[in-house]
Amino acid sequence: QGIDSHIVIIGCGIAGIGAAQKLTKDGFKNIKIIEATGRNGGRIKTTTFGNVIVEIGANWIHGPSKANPVFQLACEHGLLDAQAMSKENQALDVGGHPSFQSSFYSSSGKKLTPDLTEPVSQLFLTLLEKSREFFQTEKEPYPSVGEFLKKEIAKHVVEWKDDAETKKLKLALLTMMLKLECCVNGTHSMDLVGLGAFGGYKTLPGLDCTFPGGYEGLIDAMMKGLPEGIVSYNNPVKCVHWNGSFRGANSPEQTFPVMVECENGETVAANHVIVTVPLGYLKEHYETLIKPPLPLSKVHSIQRMGFGTNNKIFLEFEEPFWEPDCEVINLIWEDETPLADVKPDVNQFWMKKIFGFTVLHPPERYGHVLCGWIAGHESEYMETLSDTEVKNSMTEVIRKFSGNPSITPKRILQSKWHSDPYTKGSYSYVAVGCSRSDIENIVQPLPLQETDTKPLQVLFAGEATHWSFYSTTHGALLSGWREADRLITHYTQSP
Numbered sequence: 062q063g064i065d066s067h068i069v070i071i072g073c074g075i076a077g078i079g080a081a082q083k084l085t086k087d088g089f090k091n092i093k094i095i096e097a098t099g100r101n102g103g104r105i106k107t108t109t110f111g112n113v114i115v116e117i118g119a120n121w122i123h124g125p126s127k128a129n130p131v132f133q134l135a136c137e138h139g140l141l142d143a144q145a146m147s148k149e150n151q152a153l154d155v156g157g158h159p160s161f162q163s164s165f166y167s168s169s170g171k172k173l174t175p176d177l178t179e180p181v182s183q184l185f186l187t188l189l190e191k192s193r194e195f196f197q198t199e200k201e202p203y204p205s206v207g208e209f210l211k212k213e214i215a216k217h218v219v220e221w222k223d224d225a226e227t228k229k230l231k232l233a234l235l236t237m238m239l240k241l242e243c244c245v246n247g248t249h250s251m252d253l254v255g256l257g258a259f260g261g262y263k264t265l266p267g268l269d270c271t272f273p274g275g276y277e278g279l280i281d282a283m284m285k286g287l288p289e290g291i292v293s294y295n296n297p298v299k300c301v302h303w304n305g306s307f308r309g310a311n312s313p314e315q316t317f318p319v320m321v322e323c324e325n326g327e328t329v330a331a332n333h334v335i336v337t338v339p340l341g342y343l344k345e346h347y348e349t350l351i352k353p354p355l356p357l358s359k360v361h362s363i364q365r366m367g368f369g370t371n372n373k374i375f376l377e378f379e380e381p382f383w384e385p386d387c388e389v390i391n392l393i394w395e396d397e398t399p400l401a402d403v404k405p406d407v408n409q410f411w412m413k414k415i416f417g418f419t420v421l422h423p424p425e426r427y428g429h430v431l432c433g434w435i436a437g438h439e440s441e442y443m444e445t446l447s448d449t450e451v452k453n454s455m456t457e458v459i460r461k462f463s464g465n466p467s468i469t470p471k472r473i474l475q476s477k478w479h480s481d482p483y484t485k486g487s488y489s490y491v492a493v494g495c496s497r498s499d500i501e502n503i504v505q506p507l508p509l510q511e512t513d514t515k516p517l518q519v520l521f522a523g524e525a526t527h528w529s530f531y532s533t534t535h536g537a538l539l540s541g542w543r544e545a546d547r548l549i550t551h552y553t554q555s556p
């Protein structure tokens with residue numbers, strides 16, 4: 062009975078592909094993926110930049126080791142280099158904070174020395190670890206991670222014995238670290254990230270690694286294991302009608318509880334639908350995407366959970382201005398401090414939100430390419446600017462920080478995740494006021510009553526639905542597997 066049931070998966074990102082993979086393996090025959098765009102992979106997106114390939118979306122495998130299914134699949138398909146697969150790499154546990162070889166440049170063109178940067182970096186990491194300790198204790202002293210970090214920083218500052226100039230630089234450095242953390246968490250400000258839930262995100266051992274041939278190679282490999290023609294492309298879903306009695310186009314004698322209506326008028330009847338659209342899309346469309354409307358418990362959780370923007374700016378140079386072993390260039394704006402409550406002028410000073418640049422390694426493969434990182438409203442504003450405007454601002458910034466007035470990037474490419482109509486941002490975070498129960502609310506299949514005669518009509522997967530690995534590719538994949546398993550278990554347990 063199960064293998065004949067009709068299952069529609071909305072979205073062909075890694076969650077949707079993962080769900081299809083598991084169901085197909087278990088013998089389910091009538092699976093269809095409906096994808097709004099013309100490509101597979103969603104937020105896993107590799108493209109060319111001049112002569113090299115770059116990642117527009119997901120960059121690393123976070124925690125590449127045994128328990129990470131993305132790592133396992135990448136190994137099975139031979140997509141990683143020997144170092145990433147080595148036992149030593151898998152055993153390294155850096156708690157989600159790989160220590161890159163970093164250079165710190167200040168806005169007056171000076172390079173900061175390790176005797177200043179190292180203790181400050183260490184302090185920030187210690188405070189970040191402390192932020193995780195409030196997980197499920199209900200004893201968090203402040204609602205957000207940002208407020209907690211700033212209050213802790215203020216306590217430390219009074220004990221600093223440095224001269225005024227050094228103190229100022231240290232505070233500027235801490236501001237940069239908060240911006241970096243905004244990128245990691247995909248949020249405008251750490252003041253929006255809930256302190257009580259922060260420790261719920263789990264890291265896995267293994268030193269983060271990349272795909273030498275591109276992250277999308279994993280998607281291609283996974284797609285090869287699915288039946289041909291399983292995906293309907295360029296076909297945005299308009300509405301999922303559930304709790305009904307719909308006739309199928311190819312089986313008019315049969316009725317189905319769910320009917321997927323596409324923007325182009327096509328309808329697909331199904332027994333089960335797995336929705337894997339990004340939370341950003343869901344936030345904007347939940348009122349029209351699901352009918353009858355979602356129960357209020359789900360609506361409130363969708364509204365409360367955080368989904369922000371983290372973008373990349375790729376810059377190519379004729380020659381490097383950084384040292385050969387440098388992996389990250391951090392930008393320290395000397396006038397900034399985390400202790401002042403200033404409202405930034407986003408339009409004029411958006412570029413000040415860039416925490417820095419990662420260097421694409423090795424140069425033999427990438428040439429001299431930097432990837433700038435920018436989160437939040439400034440990042441969303443950047444998306445409205447032309448490539449020339451962004452290139453001009455970047456040239457100014459690089460010249461200022463390097464102290465070299467003639468450097469000009471050759472080429473530029475920026476990601477635009479906020480204006481992507483089918484994503485509306487980058488990834489999710491657990492916002493102030495949210496807890497595990499919000500993710501559980503979003504995950505709960507419709508109808509909510511398990512005793513309903515037609516259970517599991519609409520199921521929910523995707524990155525934002527994984528409690529401990531949200532915001533990652535492995536979280537997304539596991540969520541797709543979870544919903545496939547839910548259906549498999551349902552049919553194996555039903556008489």
Ligand code: 6YU
Nearest residue numbers: 072074075076097103104119120121298523524533534537
């Ligand atoms: C990771 C990384 N990484 C950088 C950037 C981004 C992301 N992530 P998808 O969106 O893929 O698929 C849904 C599909 O649905 C899509 O194809 C749509 O077109 C389609 N759709 C929508 N509406 C539809 C409709 N109406 N009809 C039909 N189809 C529709 N993850 O592991 N390593 O380095 C990064 C990064 C710039 C944008 C990332 C990274 C996140 C992943 O990319 C993402 O989770 C998954 O790809 C999502 O897959 P999916 O299938 O769910 O959705 C404490 C604490 C800290 C918390 N964070 C720490 C970890 C940091 C996270 N890492 C981020 C960093 C980078 C750099």
